[in-house]
Amino acid sequence: MTGRETRVPSETANATFVEFDRVQKSYDGISLVVKDLNLTVAKGEFLTMLGPSGSGKTTCLMMLAGFETATNGEIRLDGRPINLVPPHKRGIGMVFQNYALFPHMTVAENLAFPLEVRGMGKSEREAKITRALDMVQMGAFAARRPAQLSGGQQQRIALARALVFDPALVLMDEPLGALDKQLREHMQFEIKHLHESLGITVVYVTHDQGEALTMSDRVAVFNDGVVQQLAPPDELYERPVNSFVAQFIGENNKLHGRIEEIEDGRALVRLDTGELIDATPVNVSAKGQRTLVSIRPERVEFKPEMMPDGAHTIEAEVLEFIYMGDLYRTRLRVAGSDDFVIKSRNTLTQRRLQPGERIRIGWAPQDARALDA
Amino acid sequence: MAEAVAGSGGGLRTADGRPLGEALAQAQGRARRRALLLVAPLLLFVLFSFVVPIGQLLISAFSDDDFARNAPALGAWFDENPRGSPIDESAYAALAADLKAAKENRTAGQMGERINYEVSGARSLFTSTARNADKFEPPYREAILAARAEWDNPRLWESMRQASSSVTPNFFLAAVDLRRSETGGIERAPEEVRVYQMLFMRTFALSALITVLCLLLGYPIAHLLATLPLRYSNLLMIFVLLPFWTSLLVRTTSWIVLLQSEGVLNNILVGFGIIGDDGRIRMIYNQTGTIVAMTHILLPFMVLPLYSVMRPIPPSYVRAARSLGASSWTAFRRIYVPQTMPGVAAGGLLVFILAVGYYITPALVGGATGQLISNLIAFHFENSNWSMAAALASLLLLAVLILYWLYDRLIGIDNLKLG
Numbered sequence: 118m119t120g121r122e123t124r125v126p127s128e129t130a131n132a133t134f135v136e137f138d139r140v141q142k143s144y145d146g147i148s149l150v151v152k153d154l155n156l157t158v159a160k161g162e163f164l165t166m167l168g169p170s171g172s173g174k175t176t177c178l179m180m181l182a183g184f185e186t187a188t189n190g191e192i193r194l195d196g197r198p199i200n201l202v203p204p205h206k207r208g209i210g211m212v213f214q215n216y217a218l219f220p221h222m223t224v225a226e227n228l229a230f231p232l233e234v235r236g237m238g239k240s241e242r243e244a245k246i247t248r249a250l251d252m253v254q255m256g257a258f259a260a261r262r263p264a265q266l267s268g269g270q271q272q273r274i275a276l277a278r279a280l281v282f283d284p285a286l287v288l289m290d291e292p293l294g295a296l297d298k299q300l301r302e303h304m305q306f307e308i309k310h311l312h313e314s315l316g317i318t319v320v321y322v323t324h325d326q327g328e329a330l331t332m333s334d335r336v337a338v339f340n341d342g343v344v345q346q347l348a349p350p351d352e353l354y355e356r357p358v359n360s361f362v363a364q365f366i367g368e369n370n371k372l373h374g375r376i377e378e379i380e381d382g383r384a385l386v387r388l389d390t391g392e393l394i395d396a397t398p399v400n401v402s403a404k405g406q407r408t409l410v411s412i413r414p415e416r417v418e419f420k421p422e423m424m425p426d427g428a429h430t431i432e433a434e435v436l437e438f439i440y441m442g443d444l445y446r447t448r449l450r451v452a453g454s455d456d457f458v459i460k461s462r463n464t465l466t467q468r469r470l471q472p473g474e475r476i477r478i479g480w481a482p483q484d485a486r487a488l489d490a
Numbered sequence: 491m492a493e494a495v496a497g498s499g500g501g502l503r504t505a506d507g508r509p510l511g512e513a514l515a516q517a518q519g520r521a522r523r524r525a526l527l528l529v530a531p532l533l534l535f536v537l538f539s540f541v542v543p544i545g546q547l548l549i550s551a552f553s554d555d556d557f558a559r560n561a562p563a564l565g566a567w568f569d570e571n572p573r574g575s576p577i578d579e580s581a582y583a584a585l586a587a588d589l590k591a592a593k594e595n596r597t598a599g600q601m602g603e604r605i606n607y608e609v610s611g612a613r614s615l616f617t618s619t620a621r622n623a624d625k626f627e628p629p630y631r632e633a634i635l636a637a638r639a640e641w642d643n644p645r646l647w648e649s650m651r652q653a654s655s656s657v658t659p660n661f662f663l664a665a666v667d668l669r670r671s672e673t674g675g676i677e678r679a680p681e682e683v684r685v686y687q688m689l690f691m692r693t694f695a696l697s698a699l700i701t702v703l704c705l706l707l708g709y710p711i712a713h714l715l716a717t718l719p720l721r722y723s724n725l726l727m728i729f730v731l732l733p734f735w736t737s738l739l740v741r742t743t744s745w746i747v748l749l750q751s752e753g754v755l756n757n758i759l760v761g762f763g764i765i766g767d768d769g770r771i772r773m774i775y776n777q778t779g780t781i782v783a784m785t786h787i788l789l790p791f792m793v794l795p796l797y798s799v800m801r802p803i804p805p806s807y808v809r810a811a812r813s814l815g816a817s818s819w820t821a822f823r824r825i826y827v828p829q830t831m832p833g834v835a836a837g838g839l840l841v842f843i844l845a846v847g848y849y850i851t852p853a854l855v856g857g858a859t860g861q862l863i864s865n866l867i868a869f870h871f872e873n874s875n876w877s878m879a880a881a882l883a884s885l886l887l888l889a890v891l892i893l894y895w896l897y898d899r900l901i902g903i904d905n906l907k908l909g
């Protein structure tokens with residue numbers, strides 16, 4: 118958490134760079150794809166728009182880039198309204214999902230394009246191209262055509278092209294979606310390092326929550342045209358504000374019940390099958406209200422000595438044990454549900470649960486979050 | 491694979507010891523033979539309906555034995571007496587013998603027809619002289635010249651010398667407005683019969699113009715088709731293809747109805763008072779008619795290849811260019827157009843080659859100034875001058891092949907995308 122905050126240079130930390138002000142978007146005049154979006158991105162921030170497909174995140178990015186017009190509201194870039202500014206005058210770099218490298222040009226020509234249309238001289242152009250290619254370690258590929266490059270290499274070139282004309286803001290539309298897992302993780306770190314070293318502002322769109330958590334300063338979780346939660350990754354993961362965010366970010370165990378008791382930040386929930394569990398109320402307030410309790414698989418304990426004092430425990434039956442290398446993943450039957458999962462680290466002393474075994478599980482109250490049902 | 495085959499001398503072998511190349515050939519041979527069997531009907535069809543007729547066409551452009559077959563004596567005389575020998579009594583004797591045979595076999599017309607291509611009036615000369623051929627007595631020279639004085643024409647004799655050999659380049663010479671001089675050299679044809687060069691030029695110029703017009707009209711349509719949602723573009727595509735499915739004759743005549751002097755367009759212009767009733771514009775039975783009707787008919791051949799190239803171009807290319815700072819015109823010119831070049835090239839080549847060989851439309855709406863080379867080919871076919879028609883057609887084929895070769899050199903044939 119502290120590492121993240123120091124990354125944003127302090128003098129610009131709170132300077133608003135991009136601002137969505139009451140932005141709405143409709144394609145058909147009947148329904149809204151983006152409903153009343155209010156969002157600010159600080160200078161130098163890495164903000165990720167995360168959400169399932171059709172949640173409006175890409176539409177927001179396209180409105181920022183200038184390829185879609187906002188139906189209502191105002192988008193401001195560095196304090197200036199840009200609703201009526203055509204895309205080529207916004208000076209925003211963009212990395213596309215399919216890279217969109219011009220197939221009839223070499224890598225160097227692709228990079229030269231944004232500089233040429235700005236009327237830059239040849240020597241200055243070449244210096245900038247060399248610098249941008251070196252930045253993504255692709256200096257040796259200047260004469261190649263995009264079709265002669267691998268997916269990862271094309272990705273780097275697309276990145277270099279979006280950065281070569283020194284834009285202050287770079288948009289990325291699921292840029293790593295087409296890469297395999299290992300390369301994707303590698304590129305995540307490279308993009309993050311480029312962001313840090315260049316001090317640019319990045320708005321990144323993805324549906325991959327792992328990617329969002331790894332790279333971002335803040336994540337805006339979209340669903341149904343509305344930002345559900347806008348928070349740094351750790352807060353998003355550990356303290357989701359509603360059941361959509363809890364289920365969308367990371368793996369989650371869900372238990373349905375009713376609030377039995379609620380006082381100073383602690384709640385006792387009676388599950389539908391009768392058991393009592395501890396939880397922290399998030400967006401529930403009244404006794405008797407229906408709730409969905411969400412618990413992360415890695416925060417569930419089954420060894421009594423590890424549980425906090427006075428924790429309520431609940432009986433579970435081991436259904437399946439899966440060895441995943443660094444983790445053990447155990448599926449349990451808990452309170453009538455068959456898909457309760459716990460994850461435990463593969464350490465020397467870790468116990469492998471056997472299917473059929475009956476155990477009692479529990480957790481610290483702050484790890485179980487009572488959300489709206 | 492290349493390595494394995496190359497190494498078959500002592501190189502790689504299969505697990506049971508056979509040379510790898512041999513094993514591969516054996517494994518693939520069966521599949522290849524079966525595939526050949528499948529395409530065999532098509533191969534035979536192409537052979538008999540395309541390769542053989544084209545071959546015959548090329549041969550007949552060089553050869554015509556209508557005269558040689560019927561004039562054995564003259565043929566023998568021409569063989570013995572080289573060009574420049576005086577046309578003496580022995581020559582007229584051979585002529586008399588051949589004319590006599592021609593009268594018996596009723597082939598004088600056929601002989602004369604062949605010579606008539608080069609020396610007008612030769613047909614009637616042959617038939618009228620042959621009518622009295624059995625009455626000629628030596629000396630033949632005097633007898634024949636007494637019958638028709640025109641026989642004393644060196645051009646006629648040169649022409650017969652040419653015709654007595656069944657293989658001749660004369661038709662090709664004629665097709666580019668050249669001819670044999672009296673002494674056997676090559677000279678330009680008299681000005682009043684020079685039509686072919688002009689017609690070739692006109693054919694290529696009009697075809698180029700029609701190709702450009704098709705491109706200008708077709709490019710926006712194809713772009714619209716490629717960018718519209720599929721359900722609208724399918725509907726629009728039907729409108730593009732509708733003329734394609736209508737009879738060519740119907741479409742051409744509908745242009746006549748629209749464009750003729752008393753036609754719809756002129757009536758509208760007169761009705762609005764834009765032109766006077768006596769100033770009706772002549773838009774058909776001339777080059778304008780040919781250009782308008784052919785552009786309309788050939789438009790789908792431009793739209794379809796363009797569409798098939800434009801459809802898979804994702805909008806993100808132009809968007810990327812825009813985000814990189816290019817205005818919409820720059821993005822179009824530098825990013826979109828280059829990517830559609832294979833379609834432009836394919837459509838252009840297709841329309842141009844079709845236009846160069848077009849016959850029915852210019853024949854119907856071209857009038858005198860809108861005729862193309864194909865109309866003259868058809869004219870020669872109708873008049874049974876097969877060799878002349880074949881020579882013109884061969885030249886046309888040659889021109890198209892040269893064009894194709896140029897295209898391959900300049901743009902590359904692998905850049906062509908027809909669909």
